[in-house]
Amino acid sequence: MSDWRSHYHNEDEEDQDDAEDNEEEFKFIGRDSLIFLIDASECMFEVDNETDISPFDLTLQCVHKVYTSKIISSDRDLLAVVFFGTQKHKNSVDFKHIYVLHDLDTPGAKRVLELDGYQGEKGNKMFKEDLGHSRDISVGEALWACSNLFSDVKLKLSHKRIMLFTNDDDPHANDSSKARMARTKASDLRETGILLDLLNLRRSGGFDTSRFYRDIVSQSADEDVGMQFKESAKLDDLLRKVWAKDFKKRAVTRLNLKLGEGVELSVGVYNLIHSARKPAAVRLYRETNEPIKTKTRWFNGETGSLLLPSDTKKAQVHGQRQIVLEKEETEELKRFDNPSLVLIGFKPLSLLKKHHHIRPSQFIYPEEEFITGSTTLFSALLTKCLEKEVYAICRYTPRRNTPPRFVAMVPQREQLDDQEMQTMPSGFHLTFLPFADDIRKVSFPKSAQAERDQIEKMKRVVQKLRFKYRPESFENPVIQKHFRNLEALALDLNEPEEMEDVTLSKDDVIDERLGQLAEEFMSLVYPPDYNPDTKGPQKRRPYEPGGGGEKKVKVEVPAEEEIRKLVRNGSLGKLTVPVLKEVCRQYGLKGSKKQELLDAISAHLSAH
Numbered sequence: 001m002s003d004w005r006s007h008y009h010n011e012d013e014e015d016q017d018d019a020e021d022n023e024e025e026f027k028f029i030g031r032d033s034l035i036f037l038i039d040a041s042e043c044m045f046e047v048d049n050e051t052d053i054s055p056f057d058l059t060l061q062c063v064h065k066v067y068t069s070k071i072i073s074s075d076r077d078l079l080a081v082v083f084f085g086t087q088k089h090k091n092s093v094d095f096k097h098i099y100v101l102h103d104l105d106t107p108g109a110k111r112v113l114e115l116d117g118y119q120g121e122k123g124n125k126m127f128k129e130d131l132g133h134s135r136d137i138s139v140g141e142a143l144w145a146c147s148n149l150f151s152d153v154k155l156k157l158s159h160k161r162i163m164l165f166t167n168d169d170d171p172h173a174n175d176s177s178k179a180r181m182a183r184t185k186a187s188d189l190r191e192t193g194i195l196l197d198l199l200n201l202r203r204s205g206g207f208d209t210s211r212f213y214r215d216i217v218s219q220s221a222d223e224d225v226g227m228q229f230k231e232s233a234k235l236d237d238l239l240r241k242v243w244a245k246d247f248k249k250r251a252v253t254r255l256n257l258k259l260g261e262g263v264e265l266s267v268g269v270y271n272l273i274h275s276a277r278k279p280a281a282v283r284l285y286r287e288t289n290e291p292i293k294t295k296t297r298w299f300n301g302e303t304g305s306l307l308l309p310s311d312t313k314k315a316q317v318h319g320q321r322q323i324v325l326e327k328e329e330t331e332e333l334k335r336f337d338n339p340s341l342v343l344i345g346f347k348p349l350s351l352l353k354k355h356h357h358i359r360p361s362q363f364i365y366p367e368e369e370f371i372t373g374s375t376t377l378f379s380a381l382l383t384k385c386l387e388k389e390v391y392a393i394c395r396y397t398p399r400r401n402t403p404p405r406f407v408a409m410v411p412q413r414e415q416l417d418d419q420e421m422q423t424m425p426s427g428f429h430l431t432f433l434p435f436a437d438d439i440r441k442v443s444f445p446k447s448a449q450a451e452r453d454q455i456e457k458m459k460r461v462v463q464k465l466r467f468k469y470r471p472e473s474f475e476n477p478v479i480q481k482h483f484r485n486l487e488a489l490a491l492d493l494n495e496p497e498e499m500e501d502v503t504l505s506k507d508d509v510i511d512e513r514l515g516q517l518a519e520e521f522m523s524l525v526y527p528p529d530y531n532p533d534t535k536g537p538q539k540r541r542p543y544e545p546g547g548g549g550e551k552k553v554k555v556e557v558p559a560e561e562e563i564r565k566l567v568r569n570g571s572l573g574k575l576t577v578p579v580l581k582e583v584c585r586q587y588g589l590k591g592s593k594k595q596e597l598l599d600a601i602s603a604h605l606s607a608h
Contacts, residue, residue, distance in 0.1 A: 030156040030157050030158030030159075031076055031077060031155055031157055032074070032077045032078070032157070032158060032159040032161075033078040033080075033104055033153065033157045033159065033160050033161070034066075034077065034078070034080070035080045035081075035082060035104070035150075035162045036059075036063050036066075036079070036080065036081045036165065037084065037142055037143075037163065037165070038056075038081065038082070038083050038084070038165045038166075039083075039084060039085055039164075039165060039166035039167070039168060040056070040083040040086045040099075040127070040133060041085035041133055041134070041135060041137060042135075043167060043168055044056040044166070044167060044201075045124055045133075048202065055165075055167045055201040055203070056124070057119050057120065057123075057124070058201065059165040059199075060116075060119050061119065062199075062239055062242060063081060064116065064119075065239055066079070067079065067111060068107075068112060068487055070107045071107050071109075071112075071490065072279070072483055072487075075107070076106065077106070078104040078105060078153065079104070079105070079106075079111075080100070080102050080103055080104040080105070080146075080149055081100075081101040081102040081111075081115070082098065082142065082146055082149070083099045083101060083131065084097060084098050084137060084141075084142035085097060085134055085135075086098070086131040086133065086134060087131060087132025088130075088131050088132055091145040091148070092148050092149075093148060095138070095142075095144070095145055096136070096141075097134045097136055097137065098138075098141060098142050098145050100145065100149070101115075103149060103152070104149050104150065109490040109491050109492070113492075137168075137172075137178075138178050138181070138182075139164075139171055139172070139182040140178060140181035140182035140183075140184070140185040141181075143162070143186060143189060144185055146194075147185075147188070147192070147194065150194065159195075160192075160193060160194040161194070161196075161197065162189070162194060162195070162196045162197070163197050163242065164196065164197065164198050164199065165199045165201065166198075166199075166200065167200070167202065167207065168203070169203075169209065169211050169212060170208075170211040172212065173211075179212065182212075182216055183215050183216055186215075186216035197217065198213050198217045200213070250270070252269045252270060252271055252362065252398065253268075253269050253339060254266065254267070254268045254269070254367055254370065255267065255340050255341060255397075255398070256340055256341070256371070257340075257341040257364070257394075258340055258343060259343050259377075259381075264371065265366060265371055265378055266366065266367040266368075266369075266371040266374045267341065267364040267365060267374070267378065268364065268365050268366075268367045269362050269363070269398065269430070270362065270364070270365065271360070271363075272361075272362075272425075273360060274360070276475075276476055276479055277479070278478075278479055278482055298312060309327070313327070314327075314330055317595070317598070317599065318570075320567070320570055331401060334403070335400050336397060336403055336404050337395075337397045338397065338400065339397050339399055339400060340395075340397055341394045341395070342394055343392055343393075344392075344393045344394060344395060344406075345392070345393050346385075346390045346392050346393070347390060347393060347408075348389060348390055348391075349390060349391055350389075352391055352408055352410065352431070355434075356408070356431065356433055358434045358438060361410075361429040361430055361431045361432070363427055363428070363429055364409070364428050364430060365378075365425070365427045366378035378427075382411050382426065382427065385409075385411040386411045386413060391408045391409055391411065392408070392428075393406065393407075393408060393433075394406070394408075394409055394430075395407075396430060406432075406433045407430045407432055407433060408430075408431040408433055409428040409429070409430060410428060410429040410431055411428055412424060412425065412426060412427055412428065412429055413426055414426035450525075451524075453524060454521070457517070457521045457524055460517055461514065461517050461521055464513045464517060465513060465514070473502070474502050474503055477499065477502075477503060480499050481496070481499055484496040484497050484499055557579060557582050557583055557586065558575075563601070563605070564605055567601070567602055567605050567606075572598055572601065573598060577597065580594065580598065580601065581597060583597075583601055584597055584600055587604050589601065
């Protein structure tokens with residue numbers, strides 16, 4: 001199975017407060033680093049006849065998008081831009097025709113504006129004047145200069161990657177020594193953990209990777225580097241390849257899938273999608289503009305002394321008795337089983353209904369490095385489930401302090417697009433199954449039934465308006481506007497980039513698809529004089545003395561003797577919160593939550 005994990009960015013969305021550190025969870029320490037190695041020879045500046053844009057401008061637009069995205073989402077990542085094939089040179093090794101425009105550092109507005117200055121016809125002329133072009137290219141020396149950029153960084157780096165943009169499939173056709181040097185240096189990069197990816201751009205005559213780049217680009221046993229990909233001529237295609245390679249693989253957890261007695265395989269659990277949200281606000285110190293660190297301390301209300309973790313305990317009142325629990329006991333109450341996936345059985349896929357989907361699914365993929373043979377066993381299980389059209393039911397415990405859930409392991413085939421890029425990975429989706437209490441029986445009010453011709457006409461309307469829904473095609477307009485305002489502020493733009501709200505319906509497209517169907521349906525359902533724009537008669541609101549607000553519901557409070565009886569029996573909690581609040585109001589007590597109200601009433605009646 002081809003590796004898909006680098007195509008998705010997975011962040012753990014589970015509540016970490018209730019989960020203790022797990023030895024089987026892996027934390028990624030260090031920063032991600034990425035170098036854009038861009039071919040600056042004259043062939044990169046030739047305008048494509050179909051797209052009216054040169055490969056060089058296409059590359060700078062792609063780098064611009066990555067820079068701005070990193071500023072918003074991953075501002076701790078380190079980025080660099082290196083040109084090779086220039087007349088002038090600037091690098092730590094003093095290699096000719098290699099120019100380091102940006103060293104490895106966090107992205108910023110100044111770097112984005114500097115890149116924008118080299119775009120377009122005017123920018124290309126400025127690039128030629130400032131840096132120039134040269135045919136004397138050495139890919140090996142360019143890789144050497146990139147390797148030195150990684151070495152010069154004093155921070156700990158977790159991922160090191162070089163993305164090479166070019167439309168020349170054989171830069172050393174007439175110099176075998178330089179080609180041999182490039183292969184040697186690429187091999188050295190692989191040994192030091194530096195990944196080299198090729199982003200091949202379209203050129204006349206096609207791009208044949210077998211002539212040179214197949215031997216130098218990083219390739220592992222389970223990763224198809226993209227040699228079969230078509231060369232890119234559009235920004236969307238190029239960006240899709242860049243994000244597919246740059247996105248980190250973050251496992252929510254890693255655990256064992258237990259198929260039976262003594263039969264286990266190791267899998268990683270991933271979140272393929274998660275909700276997009278505005279970044280959280282950061283509190284800054286107004287004098288230095290540095291982030292403020294918040295610390296919480298607990299103090300004794302009577303003595304004012306600082307409370308240590310060992311001084312605090314948790315308690316709960318049951319029948320006028322306070323049950324005190326130690327920290328270890330509360331943790332033990334939450335602990336059901338070690339993190340694992342335990343196979344229970346199989347069911348036909350037809351039995352899995354849409355209403356069983358109660359939260360976003362997770363995805364599992366084998367982890368060969370922990371249990372040898374996991375990939376083979378996982379692939380065999382996936383193949384058989386697809387053949388027999390069944391799904392597996394498992395007990396899923398993601399962490400020690402998390403209660404187990406029943407999940408359906410739904411098999412998924414791999415799907416590729418026209419660029420041979422993976423759109424859907426092969427593996428199993430973990431669909432969380434509802435408990436019996438989660439499913440409600442809703443009684444719908446009886447209404448007038450539609451006639452047969454009305455139903456048939458509506459079916460035609462629905463058929464005309466159907467389209468293939470893809471979540472990634474609909475961006476959140478509020479978040480996009482927020483990010484565009486930040487970008488305009490950071491880059492000192494006159495106004496933010498225009499944004500199209502794709503969530504709004506396209507009335508002209510709907511009218512074109514429906515034609516006369518809409519009028520025909522309305523004539524069947526509504527009376528001839530019906531006008532949807534006119535407002536119906538408004539109902540008169542009854543007069544309410546003292547204001548127009550809602551009338552407050554009167555709460556019946558039990559007698560004091562009855563309340564005392566409930567306290568003695570330990571059944572005071574049967575009263576509703578409004579009743580308890582009214583009782584507290586009569587006795588002059590304070591409280592908002594139900595437990596606070598119960599404690600206040602019990603303490604008051606015990607003292608009086």
